[in-house]
Amino acid sequence: MKKKIVEVTKVETIAQDTIEMTLAAPGITTGIQPGQFVHINVGSNSSHLLRRPISIADVDLMEQTVTIIFKVVGSGTAQLGQYKVGERLEVLLPCGTGYPIDSINMSKALLIGGGIGVPPLYYLGKKLADQGIEVISILGFQSSSNVFYESKFNQLGDCHVVTDDGTYGYKGYVTDVVDQLSLKYDYYFSCGPTGMLQAVTNKLAYQDGYISIEQRMGCGIGACYACVVPTNDGTNGFKKICKDGPVFRANEVVLR
Amino acid sequence: MKKKIVEVTKVETIAQDTIEMTLAAPGITTGIQPGQFVHINVGSNSSHLLRRPISIADVDLMEQTVTIIFKVVGSGTAQLGQYKVGERLEVLLPCGTGYPIDSINMSKALLIGGGIGVPPLYYLGKKLADQGIEVISILGFQSSSNVFYESKFNQLGDCHVVTDDGTYGYKGYVTDVVDQLSLKYDYYFSCGPTGMLQAVTNKLAYQDGYISIEQRMGCGIGACYACVVPTNDGTNGFKKICKDGPVFRANEVVLR
Amino acid sequence: MNLQTRLPGLDLKNPVMPASGCFGFGREFSELFDLNQLGAIIIKAATKEERYGNLTPRVAETSSGMLNAIGLQNPGVERIIDEELSNLRSYDVPVIANVAGSTVSEYIEVTKVLTSKAKVDAIELNISCPNVKQGGIQFGTNPELASEVTYHVKQASGNVPVYVKLSPNVADIVGMAKAVENAGADGLTMINTLTGMQISLENRTPVLANKTGGLSGPAIKPIAIRMIYDVYQHVSVPIIGMGGIMTAEDVLEFLLAGANAVAIGTANFHNPTVCPEVIQALPHVLNKYGFSSVEDAVGKGHEHETNLSRA
Amino acid sequence: MNLQTRLPGLDLKNPVMPASGCFGFGREFSELFDLNQLGAIIIKAATKEERYGNLTPRVAETSSGMLNAIGLQNPGVERIIDEELSNLRSYDVPVIANVAGSTVSEYIEVTKVLTSKAKVDAIELNISCPNVKQGGIQFGTNPELASEVTYHVKQASGNVPVYVKLSPNVADIVGMAKAVENAGADGLTMINTLTGMQISLENRTPVLANKTGGLSGPAIKPIAIRMIYDVYQHVSVPIIGMGGIMTAEDVLEFLLAGANAVAIGTANFHNPTVCPEVIQALPHVLNKYGFSSVEDAVGKGHEHETNLSRA
Numbered sequence A, B: 001m002k003k004k005i006v007e008v009t010k011v012e013t014i015a016q017d018t019i020e021m022t023l024a025a026p027g028i029t030t031g032i033q034p035g036q037f038v039h040i041n042v043g044s045n046s047s048h049l050l051r052r053p054i055s056i057a058d059v060d061l062m063e064q065t066v067t068i069i070f071k072v073v074g075s076g077t078a079q080l081g082q083y084k085v086g087e088r089l090e091v092l093l094p095c096g097t098g099y100p101i102d103s104i105n106m107s108k109a110l111l112i113g114g115g116i117g118v119p120p121l122y123y124l125g126k127k128l129a130d131q132g133i134e135v136i137s138i139l140g141f142q143s144s145s146n147v148f149y150e151s152k153f154n155q156l157g158d159c160h161v162v163t164d165d166g167t168y169g170y171k172g173y174v175t176d177v178v179d180q181l182s183l184k185y186d187y188y189f190s191c192g193p194t195g196m197l198q199a200v201t202n203k204l205a206y207q208d209g210y211i212s213i214e215q216r217m218g219c220g221i222g223a224c225y226a227c228v229v230p231t232n233d234g235t236n237g238f239k240k241i242c243k244d245g246p247v248f249r250a251n252e253v254v255l256r
Numbered sequence C, D: 001m002n003l004q005t006r007l008p009g010l011d012l013k014n015p016v017m018p019a020s021g022c023f024g025f026g027r028e029f030s031e032l033f034d035l036n037q038l039g040a041i042i043i044k045a046a047t048k049e050e051r052y053g054n055l056t057p058r059v060a061e062t063s064s065g066m067l068n069a070i071g072l073q074n075p076g077v078e079r080i081i082d083e084e085l086s087n088l089r090s091y092d093v094p095v096i097a098n099v100a101g102s103t104v105s106e107y108i109e110v111t112k113v114l115t116s117k118a119k120v121d122a123i124e125l126n127i128s129c130p131n132v133k134q135g136g137i138q139f140g141t142n143p144e145l146a147s148e149v150t151y152h153v154k155q156a157s158g159n160v161p162v163y164v165k166l167s168p169n170v171a172d173i174v175g176m177a178k179a180v181e182n183a184g185a186d187g188l189t190m191i192n193t194l195t196g197m198q199i200s201l202e203n204r205t206p207v208l209a210n211k212t213g214g215l216s217g218p219a220i221k222p223i224a225i226r227m228i229y230d231v232y233q234h235v236s237v238p239i240i241g242m243g244g245i246m247t248a249e250d251v252l253e254f255l256l257a258g259a260n261a262v263a264i265g266t267a268n269f270h271n272p273t274v275c276p277e278v279i280q281a282l283p284h285v286l287n288k289y290g291f292s293s294v295e296d297a298v299g300k301g302h303e304h305e306t307n308l309s310r311a
């Protein structure tokens, strides 16, 4: 993990309130694993004292860029969305522990993403596809206006989009699609709101899988104990999402 | 006094750390008297909660613009200096009570300005010259790099520049120049640092004059009692600089 | 959307009013907007005699806040009535008079004059001004003294309700609130400023002539919210909340914490039309978060807790 | 420029150290800069047994500040010594251990272990943590209790100096400072956080699972400066100042107020390399304002006053 000044090289609204932003700096891509995040200083001292964690959605080794996709939900993401091409941001990256793809033996993977949980799955899918692993994805969004990256996921393999209100693709939740498709795969990889992750891990309790979770962060590097999640091993212990995670084995931690 | 959204139409560095900025909005010039100020919202809520008072240095009735000149001395003026042509600012104007030029009978006026006290004297001098009053000015600056508006004042009448270190014009203080020139005039008008105003009012104690003074402000409109100055009438009373001033008769208030 | 708010002695069009000391007597702001829009007006502190206040500088800016040490400058209660209250009375807005003093008898006298001669709608008992040498804050940090002055002022105020303004510079805000409630306070206003200081690096001396000043603005909002939340659970008189309000969202946060109405102070300096703007935005904000009136939102930040403890 | 600072038991290269709880045990920050640059390190609070802390969310952002309610999560003093202190000892930087507890005897035990087994350079007695149900803040808001725990910990610490960390949630900070000085404190660290709360409009409940949290960051700097300024005039033990420091200019403001050294907390989250950056900027800032060393600046914000009162 390094502190870097990066240049914004692309800003594009790709869905409702959803911004795709590309950050460039020499050496920026070194050591990035899918599932890791960038910890972004979005403002001046007084306006935003705490950084904002945003997942790495894509990496371009040739251009030395990292792409993030974020939804404007509050003042921090609103301010981040104000940055223009050519402006500079100060970031920490890569942060956290990503998906351990090099140590998993598999031939077919299911990606299950919800809303702003979709972005980290894209870089994951790309890396898996590179390794010759078959990638199927189920992406859930609130409504048709929120859908993004469908065609990009389609390039990696079958991609099924589902919306809460049925205005695009399937109607319902990602778990409904899991039911309908009755897929076969070795591992699943999921990222999304806590409610979705609970539904997914319950439904796929018999399956091996990895999930990526969120929590409000202080330091983002493992020093302050703000972002803990209880472990599922009966010890009353905690894991730090910013350092031990955000990716965990599906049954490693308690979701609530 | 009105609250206005104005557009920045000119930003120019005219001396060391000294910025001339022109603000435009329909109706902006209505009712402005020389010596009044603009109370400027320089930033967002949290970065600068208090507005910054800056004197009106010039007014263009045709273009509906107001010009201000300010020195970057701290974070507020630094932020103000970041505004670019085309950007908008929210201001209160015109604030305070200016020089009562319509009610003074005179044929010759002496303007004595020091540093960032020079700007309000320019619009004053222009109005006086318009009325056919002879205008002589003495402008004091720290050093040659701080000098501005000399030629503009020269167009109004004789202008004598003095620098503390003698790197431009006379060497010394404005009061030294007053001594050397032994001028005749009906009224003097002075604006500058408190020390200079004390020296000027002491030296010219036998003369009629007006001074313009500064104090840290809260509201800038007369409601909070932050910006008071003791009156010289033996009552222990106070005047509000933001409303009763910033212009006062030379012996009306106690300088300290 | 119904913004009406009923408090002892105060029938408010809406729950938003300017805070004491940040609005003078309304005269200057009336140049910028129609004061009739306000829920009420809390006027600047009145003392028995004229007070000249502290030396300048009296204000300084801090991160998301400001310090002030005005020192209760005011022309004295009689001149306030003659010169200011008659003017304010031309508006259809309840007036709350902030009463300050150095001794219990000064508080009593000022209250008597204001309630008999001026017929103000409510008294705000300022036992929390940190910027005067005598009186004020001692009353506000000692429950016995606070209780004593409240009791006597209540006796003196006739049927005009008395709101006691609490100081946040205490370890036990609930204890203070209970003390003044037991002494007869009809309501609480909270919070006043926290004592702070800024030192000038150039001058090597405190920026304010009074050295210390009262910290206000968004910086102190979390402290205000916490204190109101705690006090709401332990007293039954209504609360007028304040401390760092800048937006209608902030107003709702205070309502959720347990305030029945709110006052806006420092924000008036940043934006002199903040009060009417907040009032205008409030219906939309209430509606956005699922409330159908102001009263509907009061104390709703405690709901979850009740649910949990019932479970 | 001489940045050396000498405090009881602590011979510091420079007066800047990370504050307790904001730097863990230094491990993560050592990836970003060489810890040898620091004046000292104050480690996260240690309790006798492992503590799991509060539920999440544990932090929230406020205007120029943040709230935290970590709740003293730590692996217990023995594991801190085994897993963390041996690693920290590889740096040439004094280590100050923050000691927390629910009872006087827990404070004593933890102190004994830390001073005998681990040979820390100083103890910071945390009697001011607002985020645990038992212990902590009660000690910090009651001068008798504070004095008692200080006295006993001082007995237990041998020749390792004890700095007592003061809570700002009190009406009389000078009284607290005098109480612990009289009980034998070798120094003071101040201030800890102010108790605050944020309420979520969406969820209608406090954002933090613990409901209240400690407010830190630039928002509280004026309160810290005021408290240090006041305490400096009434005690003779040295002060390690903290509360909202972001820059070398802020450090100088604390020195002028009377701090002999400073700690940086929240700013580490905004910028994890803030400590070395501030240390690097400090000589220039001291020089700019006419000081020739750190010691030269300590307490100089009081000078004018001395001059005035002498006149």
Ligand SMILES: Cc1cc2nc3c(=O)[nH]c(=O)nc-3n(C[C@H](O)[C@H](O)[C@H](O)COP(=O)(O)OP(=O)(O)OC[C@H]3O[C@@H](n4cnc5c(N)ncnc54)[C@H](O)[C@@H]3O)c2cc1C
Residues within 6 Å of the ligand: A037, A050, A051, A052, A053, A054, A055, A056, A069, A070, A071, A072, A073, A074, A075, A076, A077, A078, A116, A119, A120, A213, A214, A215, A216, A217, A246, D060, D061
């Ligand atoms: C590891 C990780 C990866 C993430 N990746 C993405 C991503 O790729 N795209 C995306 O749009 N969002 C992502 N998020 C969520 C994103 O960080 C929040 O939406 C953002 O911080 C909200 O900030 P705000 O100021 O706009 O909102 P506000 O609500 O104003 O934020 C206020 C405070 O709450 C915190 N906060 C609020 N919501 C969250 C949340 N869900 N998680 C963490 N902190 C929160 C903020 O950090 C801030 O401290 C991720 C979160 C984590 C923890």
Ligand SMILES: Cc1cc2nc3c(=O)[nH]c(=O)nc-3n(C[C@H](O)[C@H](O)[C@H](O)COP(=O)(O)OP(=O)(O)OC[C@H]3O[C@@H](n4cnc5c(N)ncnc54)[C@H](O)[C@@H]3O)c2cc1C
Residues within 6 Å of the ligand: B037, B050, B051, B052, B053, B054, B055, B056, B069, B070, B071, B072, B073, B074, B075, B076, B077, B078, B116, B119, B120, B213, B214, B215, B216, B217, B246, C060, C061
């Ligand atoms: C009526 C009036 C007219 C003015 N006209 C001009 C002008 O034409 N050009 C110009 O360059 N400056 C002028 N000033 C001074 C200008 O307002 C200050 O330089 C400016 O506010 C400093 O802000 P800052 O944030 O850069 O400095 P900081 O020192 O960071 O300011 C911090 C705080 O101090 C206040 N402050 C600091 N110095 C002064 C001061 N001298 N007067 C009032 N408040 C101060 C600021 O308002 C702010 O609250 C005028 C001041 C007044 C009262």
Ligand SMILES: Cc1cc2nc3c(=O)[nH]c(=O)nc-3n(C[C@H](O)[C@H](O)[C@H](O)COP(=O)(O)O)c2cc1C
Residues within 6 Å of the ligand: B218, B224, C019, C020, C021, C022, C044, C045, C068, C070, C072, C098, C126, C129, C165, C191, C192, C193, C215, C216, C217, C218, C220, C242, C243, C244, C245, C263, C264, C265, C266, C267
């Ligand atoms: C300049 C100024 C003057 C004040 N004068 C008074 C006063 O006279 N009486 C009083 O009770 N409170 C006074 N206050 C406190 C405010 O009424 C209010 O309680 C406090 O500022 C917190 O609210 P805010 O953060 O919205 O400003 C004053 C505050 C400021 C900033």
Ligand SMILES: Cc1cc2nc3c(=O)[nH]c(=O)nc-3n(C[C@H](O)[C@H](O)[C@H](O)COP(=O)(O)O)c2cc1C
Residues within 6 Å of the ligand: A218, A224, D019, D020, D021, D022, D044, D045, D068, D070, D072, D098, D126, D129, D165, D191, D192, D193, D214, D215, D216, D217, D218, D220, D242, D243, D244, D245, D263, D264, D265, D266, D267
């Ligand atoms: C996340 C967090 C955790 C903290 N943990 C502790 C702690 O364990 N012990 C302690 O004495 N103070 C603790 N503090 C208080 C800080 O050490 C410091 O006193 C306070 O935050 C003020 O400084 P700052 O404004 O620079 O952060 C903590 C503060 C924060 C923000």
Ligand code: FES
Residues within 6 Å of the ligand: A216, A217, A218, A219, A220, A221, A222, A223, A224, A225, A226, A227, A228, A240, A241, A242, A243
């Ligand atoms: S955010 Fe600090 S430990 Fe995770």
Ligand code: FES
Residues within 6 Å of the ligand: B216, B217, B218, B219, B220, B221, B222, B223, B224, B225, B226, B227, B228, B240, B241, B242, B243
């Ligand atoms: S600044 Fe408020 S009265 Fe002058």
